Amino acid sequence: MPEPNTRCGMTMEQAVDPIDFFNCWMEDAKHSELNDPNAMSLATATPDGLPSVRIVLLKTVDAKGFSFYTNGESRKGRELRANTHAALALHWKSRQRQVRVEGTITELPPEDVDAYFKRRHRMSQIGAWASQQSRPLDSRAALLQSTEEIEKRFPGEVPRPPYWTGFVVKPTSIEFWQEGDYRLHDRIVFTPTPNNSWTKQRLYP
Template sequence: MTMEVIEGRCGVPLDQALDPFALFRRWMDDAKHSELNDPNAMSLATATPDGRPSVRIVLMKRLDERGFSFYTNGESRKGQELRHNSHVALCFHWKSRRRQVRIEGTVTELPGTDVDAYFRQRQRMSQIGAWASKQSQPLSSRAELDRRTAEFEARFPDVVPRPPHWTGFVVWPERIEFWQEGDFRLHSRCVFLREGNGWAKESLYP
């Protein structure tokens, strides 16, 4: 694969980028200074075993050599779909920077030790909420959720243990595309494709 020179907007040298993780971290750092809320928000697309897709926003909590990690209720719709179909897609959109990053890959569940460590960092009421919410299941009224929240507050007056259904996942990327808006819809697009232990890189038409 060949790489044509891409004129990166906002001083971003897409043509010089060799490591997609390093480039992503640079873009994320930029977004932290310009996005009003949740620069780590990403669209997560999953699908049922027969290919019916669904998408929602989740928060990326860590990027390391394993990939992009997030946490959720494993019994929710997305949790069940992740366990039955490991192929997923992510999309970060930073409107303030006029940038997108699209990621495709496979997901695996994080070890319990990782999930426990992150759960301990959460605010107490977020921990309680993980117990109180039967995520994705029908809710008869807000009062029911308030009642369950109060029940678990009373049940765990001190340390809140991690619920057995609350877990984490990591997306191992096989394709990472960087998109920078250009004038007259002549955007810059650069895609990294996993190739063995490294990456192949090529430019795409906008």
């Protein structure tokens, strides 16, 4: 199966830099996915190797890696700090494409986190204070009450909670998958080299 029409004008065979190629595919997805083309599965694990996975929103992709934001005291935040290896997967059904990323985790600088938090909707900022993410909750009413209390506490600008942070996955591999007829898919994986370039390898489907 040939690749679906793209806006970026680059094929898997032509791709040299996986970050540039990912951004091309993301631009395609923005024009075909109905909701949240930046939604991705984030897999983490405890130091003992117990895995967990959830959907988060990818916010930035650049030379540093794949960045997202969250409550650092949530389960994923605790696991990312305890075991600094993670994996990501994005699936764009409308494009018949998937991207898998494996890498190491670091926290984003506070100034980057502050800048992003200020761009969030006010109610999302309030929600970051109101939710004790991943902890037991007695009732929905308790969450709504907490939200109302935070609204009153911060009638003007909402500061970033000290526990709210950002993480970046620095890739040790980036794999691109394009669906093919009769399950003869295209798979290409990029791995970084010591001289800050990339090697590219085709894989069997």
